[in-house]
Amino acid sequence: MAKVGYIFKADRYDGFEADKEWMQKYGCVQVIEEPVESEALRPKWKQLVASLERGDEVVVAKFSNALRGSRELSAFIELCRIKVVRIISIHDRIDSRGKLFPETTxxxxxxxxxxxxxxxxxxxxxxxxxxxxxxxxxxxxxxxxxxxxxxxxxxxxxxxxxxxxxxxxxxxxxxxxxxxxxxxxxxHGVKLNRGKFSGPLGTRKKKKDDSPAEE
Incomplete structure (x- = not known):
């Protein structure tokens, strides 16, 4: 079982040193730093996820810092559930075991x-x-x-x-x-569920009442 931290070094990330220190004090054996040039592919993040074993712990600065969307987050959570991996997000104040941030609702x-x-x-x-x-x-x-x-x-x-x-x-x-x-x-096959219409409006048909009034 190992504790591993991950930080994507985004531009103007003022909290980098503080987050890294938090992870080290928590006991992370390694804090992986992803450079801004690798934002699109995130090779170090993918390598970390692929190497997770049962009982490991992953500490991220924030979910939006580590993952690139809701679907990636869902897939990551499911993987950690299957492998019994603990997830900790410092700034989201979320601990999948519910111990570090008991006040989070x-x-x-x-x-x-x-x-x-x-x-x-x-x-x-x-x-x-x-x-x-x-x-x-x-x-x-x-x-x-x-x-x-x-x-x-x-x-x-x-x-x-x-x-x-x-x-x-x-x-x-x-x-x-x-x-x-x-x-x-x-x-993308998304089911539209807002408002009166379920898609883009076509050309508006002219009604009889729309004709100009005769003088």
Whole structure:
């Protein structure tokens, strides 16, 4: 059984040293540091997950720092459940054994899940911006312009499934219309369950009452 810490060294991560110290004091035999250049593939995180054994403990600074979306989090939790691996998130104040942060409520956990897609999108944009600056590239104006199409659409799906408003989704994605968001959701087979309609509106049919009044 081993305790292992993981930190993705995002841009402007002011709490890096404090989080690393917390992990070391807790007894982590190793604190894995993922560089910002590896944000897209996260090879060290994947290696850590693949090497987990029964009874191990994984300590992360925050779930949005370690994982790239709600689906990855769900898969990670299921893997840890099967392998009986303890999960500790310092800033989310979550301990899967319920010992370190007894004051954390179910509402706090649900809040973490709901905020995860947006936090991940912001983190990834910040990381992509650093790489663009290093490469003297033009800085994207929209939050998710730096992401590839697949990552962008996955974030939109995660935000919709987790109850974010269309205004929030459009602000993060850079889309200017709901129909664009609807198209992404339809493409990923997401069941639409908000409002009167279940998809993007077609061309509005002209009714008889819509004709100009005669003078």
């Amino acid at each position: 179910v509402a706090d956990v649900l809040e973490m899940f709901g905020a995860l897609p947006e936090e991940v999108a912001i983190l990834r944009y910040s990381s992509a911006r650093v790489l663009n600056l290093q490469q003297n590239a033009k800085i994207p104006k929209k939050t998710m312009k730096a992401m590839d199409k697949a990552d962008k659409e996955n974030t939109i799906v995660d935000m919709y499934v987790n109850g974010h408003s269309f205004e929030d989704i459009m602000a993060v994605s850079g889309y200017s219309s709901r129909s664009s968001v609807f198209s992404v959701l339809h493409r």
